[in-house]
Amino acid sequence: MTEPTSKVIPGSGGATPAGALPDPIPVTPPRSHWRDVWDQFKRHKGALLGGIIFMLIVLAVFLGPFFWSIDAGYIDIRARNQGPSLAHPFGTDQLGRDTMARMMAGGQTSVAVGITAMALALVLGSFVGLIAGYFRKLDGPLMRLTDLFLALPLLPLLLVMVMLFRGALNQAFGPETGIFILIVGAIGLTSWMPTARIVRGDVLALKEREFVLAARSIGTTNTKMIIRHILPNVMSPIMVSATLGIANAIITESALSFLGLGFPPDFPTWGRLLFDAVDYLQQYPERVIWPGVAISLTVLSVNYLGDGLRDALDPRIRGR
Amino acid sequence: MLTFTIRRLVLSIPTLLLISLVIFLLLELAPGDPTAAQPLTIPPEVRERLREALGLGEPLHVRFVKWIVQFFWVEPQVLIDHVFGTTFSEGKQRLISWQTRSPIMDIVVQRMPQTLWVVGLSYVVGVLIALPIGILSAYRQYSIFDQIGTFVSMLGFSVPTFFTGVLLIVIFSVHLGWFPSIYDTTLVVNSWDNFLAQLRQMVMPVFVLALFNAAQISRFMRASMLDNLNQDYVRTARAKGLSERVVVLVHVLRNSMMPVVTVIALGVPQVFGGAIITEQVFKVNGIGQLLITAIQANDLPMVQTLTFIFAVLIVLFNLIADVLYGVLDPRIRYD
Numbered sequence: 274m275t276e277p278t279s280k281v282i283p284g285s286g287g288a289t290p291a292g293a294l295p296d297p298i299p300v301t302p303p304r305s306h307w308r309d310v311w312d313q314f315k316r317h318k319g320a321l322l323g324g325i326i327f328m329l330i331v332l333a334v335f336l337g338p339f340f341w342s343i344d345a346g347y348i349d350i351r352a353r354n355q356g357p358s359l360a361h362p363f364g365t366d367q368l369g370r371d372t373m374a375r376m377m378a379g380g381q382t383s384v385a386v387g388i389t390a391m392a393l394a395l396v397l398g399s400f401v402g403l404i405a406g407y408f409r410k411l412d413g414p415l416m417r418l419t420d421l422f423l424a425l426p427l428l429p430l431l432l433v434m435v436m437l438f439r440g441a442l443n444q445a446f447g448p449e450t451g452i453f454i455l456i457v458g459a460i461g462l463t464s465w466m467p468t469a470r471i472v473r474g475d476v477l478a479l480k481e482r483e484f485v486l487a488a489r490s491i492g493t494t495n496t497k498m499i500i501r502h503i504l505p506n507v508m509s510p511i512m513v514s515a516t517l518g519i520a521n522a523i524i525t526e527s528a529l530s531f532l533g534l535g536f537p538p539d540f541p542t543w544g545r546l547l548f549d550a551v552d553y554l555q556q557y558p559e560r561v562i563w564p565g566v567a568i569s570l571t572v573l574s575v576n577y578l579g580d581g582l583r584d585a586l587d588p589r590i591r592g593r
Numbered sequence: 594m595l596t597f598t599i600r601r602l603v604l605s606i607p608t609l610l611l612i613s614l615v616i617f618l619l620l621e622l623a624p625g626d627p628t629a630a631q632p633l634t635i636p637p638e639v640r641e642r643l644r645e646a647l648g649l650g651e652p653l654h655v656r657f658v659k660w661i662v663q664f665f666w667v668e669p670q671v672l673i674d675h676v677f678g679t680t681f682s683e684g685k686q687r688l689i690s691w692q693t694r695s696p697i698m699d700i701v702v703q704r705m706p707q708t709l710w711v712v713g714l715s716y717v718v719g720v721l722i723a724l725p726i727g728i729l730s731a732y733r734q735y736s737i738f739d740q741i742g743t744f745v746s747m748l749g750f751s752v753p754t755f756f757t758g759v760l761l762i763v764i765f766s767v768h769l770g771w772f773p774s775i776y777d778t779t780l781v782v783n784s785w786d787n788f789l790a791q792l793r794q795m796v797m798p799v800f801v802l803a804l805f806n807a808a809q810i811s812r813f814m815r816a817s818m819l820d821n822l823n824q825d826y827v828r829t830a831r832a833k834g835l836s837e838r839v840v841v842l843v844h845v846l847r848n849s850m851m852p853v854v855t856v857i858a859l860g861v862p863q864v865f866g867g868a869i870i871t872e873q874v875f876k877v878n879g880i881g882q883l884l885i886t887a888i889q890a891n892d893l894p895m896v897q898t899l900t901f902i903f904a905v906l907i908v909l910f911n912l913i914a915d916v917l918y919g920v921l922d923p924r925i926r927y928d
Binding site (some may be wrong): 420421423424425426427428429430432433434436437438520524527528531532533534547551554555558561562565568569572573576577580 | 608611612615616619620622747748750751752753755756759760762763767768774862866869870873884885888889891896899900903904906907908911
């Protein structure tokens with residue numbers, strides 16, 4: 274685990290009187306790039322903790338239902354509005370549904386929306402950034418498009434999109450899948466721009482490097498060039514964007530649900546649970562806390578993860 | 594500089610036109626029919642007349658041009674008439690809301706003060722909190738203060754405003770009863786008591802938004818200060834015997850403020866967007882709440898106009914940020 278970094282045999286420097294310095298022979302194999310990154314990442318305590326907490330939340334939300342067998346939609350009207358107890362550790366809601374089960378079900382949706390929307394935004398953003406940076410002719414139009422998207426008022430437009438397409442998608446895919454596609458699509462379509470800009474900047478710099486010239490001189494086609502040579506080198510900013518994208522998507526989804534324009538009422542997400550709990554704020558204030566803490570903790574841990582990842586992937590900072 | 598500003602101003606016109614077209618086309622897909630609320634017994638030809646009266650009978654491009662004319666030509670005339678008492682706009686069709694059948698701009702003007710008070714004040718408070726925190730945590734990097742400051746700003750950045758708002762309501766309205774949870778817009782401030790009541794109801798929304806803004810700005814301030822603290826000119830300033838106060842607060846601060854000022858300018862329109870949620874939490878009937886109710890009521894002209902106003906704000910503040918950067922940083926020459 275904590276092996277000293279690449280130990281070398283000290284070339285018997287003082288003994289050999291003349292000649293070129295003998296190359297020290299490394300005894301340990303060369304360290305891979307990702308090993309360096311991991312070592313740097315480990316030193317950022319907040320990031321490590323953030324990563325662990327995020328993993329725990331994801332595990333709890335997806336594996337929890339196997340251990341906690343109460344169904345999220347099971348209505349037990351006689352056990353309604355209960356506080357925390359052994360049978361219901363988080364209490365029950367106004368219909369007697371178990372809050373813990375609902376938190377897990379809600380978390381599944383929220384995390385799934387966050388990851389899918391992030392993936393969509395990432396694919397879109399990386400694609401636009403790669404193409405704009407690599408092909409000079411497309412750079413102008415694509416970047417103007419990015420600027421145009423950045424100038425759009427995103428939250429109002431998201432609300433409008435949800436209002437407009439909800440009905441159509443509900444009919445096509447059913448109420449739950451429809452709204453899932455809608456929200457993931459809407460968030461993805463409105464959050465790809467920062468990734469595109471960062472990737473484009475990196476690609477522009479990479480294009481001038483020697484290895485790209487070398488690859489071109491042996492006749493590498495554009496597609497191969499992007500996939501083999503450019504894309505692996507812009508993975509670091511893309512990964513950082515990915516973590517920040519998850520946080521952003523989770524917040525946006527909960528905000529939409531909170532404004533009543535997200536998932537349908539019987540389909541829990543953390544934002545929806547918070548929205549429902551606000552109605553009972555006076556009587557049962559603790560009900561607001563669970564989903565709120567869940568959202569905040571997830572976003573906080575993901576943000577810390579992103580922070581550490583950015584530091585670890587930045588070769589200028591690494592080793593300090 | 595002036596030519597740059599003028600060029601950017603001219604360039605922002607096609608941008609805004611394009612944005613308005615995008616919003617218009619998006620709303621064009623709306624399935625809702627504004628006459629759906631009328632009884633089914635209305636004969637079809639009357640229904641058609643109703644639609645025409647709402648301005649719906651005509652083809653797409655005609656309606657778009659009409660909207661543009663109303664927004665950019667008629668509404669400014671109304672404003673001029675209102676200010677100078679002239680009669681330019683007499684007899685001209687204004688932008689009408691489907692919900693209330695009254696001019697949209699009148700409603701916007703009614704709602705604007707609440708938003709400006711809460712949002713504007715919270716942004717000012719946020720900036721005022723963020724700058725000292727950013728400066729101090731950069732100056733004492735890795736100290737306890739820095740650790741706490743960085744953590745709190747990360748927290749403020751990560752915890753969504755709808756949760757901080759609700760949390761504050763739980764603590765300060767439900768448990769302690771110090772502040773009202775609902776913002777009362779009918780309150781008229783004309784005495785000391787009213788003023789105190791107004792202050793009390795503004796504390797929580799302002800604090801929620803201020804925390805969120807302060808978190809973002811203090812991160813920028815810290816990073817920017819750190820960039821500058823290791824520069825050669827700082828060593829020079831210290832070497833020639835300037836006091837630490839002057840070095841940090843005059844030399845370093847002035848240089849680190851350049852990117853921060855633009856970030857502050859760029860953040861203003863986002864604050865209006867974020868205010869949509871905070872207004873909903875505290876029931877402030879400002880612009881954001883107007884947008885939400887318009888969306889729920891399928892009031893397309895209102896949605897179109899409000900969304901476009903947000904877009905205008907974004908474009909305008911982008912422009913301001915660019916110009917400010919040029920003005921503040923002599924190394925940047927746009928010409």
